[in-house]
Amino acid sequence: MRKQKRNMIIKAIAKSDIGRVRDENQDRVRCVPQSRLYELSDGMGGVIEGAKTAEMVTDTMPDVANKILKKWVLDKDVKKAALGLKSGLEVISDYIYNNGNAEGYSMYGATYVGVMVLGDKLVWVNIGDSRGYAISDAGRTIKQVTKDHNLAQIAFDAGRFTREELKGSPLSSQLTRFVGMKAPAQADVYITDINEQENIILCSDGLYGQVSDEEIRQVVQSHKSAKKICDILIKKANARGGRDNISVLYIELK
Numbered sequence: 202m203r204k205q206k207r208n209m210i211i212k213a214i215a216k217s218d219i220g221r222v223r224d225e226n227q228d229r230v231r232c233v234p235q236s237r238l239y240e241l242s243d244g245m246g247g248v249i250e251g252a253k254t255a256e257m258v259t260d261t262m263p264d265v266a267n268k269i270l271k272k273w274v275l276d277k278d279v280k281k282a283a284l285g286l287k288s289g290l291e292v293i294s295d296y297i298y299n300n301g302n303a304e305g306y307s308m309y310g311a312t313y314v315g316v317m318v319l320g321d322k323l324v325w326v327n328i329g330d331s332r333g334y335a336i337s338d339a340g341r342t343i344k345q346v347t348k349d350h351n352l353a354q355i356a357f358d359a360g361r362f363t364r365e366e367l368k369g370s371p372l373s374s375q376l377t378r379f380v381g382m383k384a385p386a387q388a389d390v391y392i393t394d395i396n397e398q399e400n401i402i403l404c405s406d407g408l409y410g411q412v413s414d415e416e417i418r419q420v421v422q423s424h425k426s427a428k429k430i431c432d433i434l435i436k437k438a439n440a441r442g443g444r445d446n447i448s449v450l451y452i453e454l455k
Contacts, residue, residue: 215230227246262289269317313380330350350376399454420434
């Protein structure tokens, strides 16, 4: 029987770097432990208000999480919590679209990935191509929990390309969903069990576009310090060109 995580210790650290090419860091990453929410948003480079969009969604989602948490404490219904998190992100996206992009101008846009810790469950939500990873068994396994919303993912799902062939492809930068997309927005939500000694990484494409999943796993397995893990991952991405903003949110669950 799996042990219940009643007295779980959660340690989290967030790091963000401008990279070596960009003039501005449009990533926003936040730990909101009182809401049990950890989140990351990457402002889209092709729009005027990418950074503002990322800031708006990361400022607003903790309010959504607070409302969900109050209900969850009463009924412990994780499926209801997941639907609430998904709906909340979609409402924010639709608001941004209707008030900023509906006239045909692409002014606002960002990705979003977040995770809530609820009892012995994790509730993940995403829209766009920022990713959430679960790293278990003391760093021996890594799994991408979220699914990218871009043309590269569509091409992979259709069996036209392998992951290796899609590395560096222009298809990766062409999003099919994002915060501020044409309403109604559609976010994805996932519920997973918390395993023993599980760690979580949320990151923008500035990291995983330069550092492979296996390399991320090796760094986590090789180092105990959360700060050092984030620093090494960002350093690796910069060493390979740092073509985008690089953000990492690392969470230890014990």
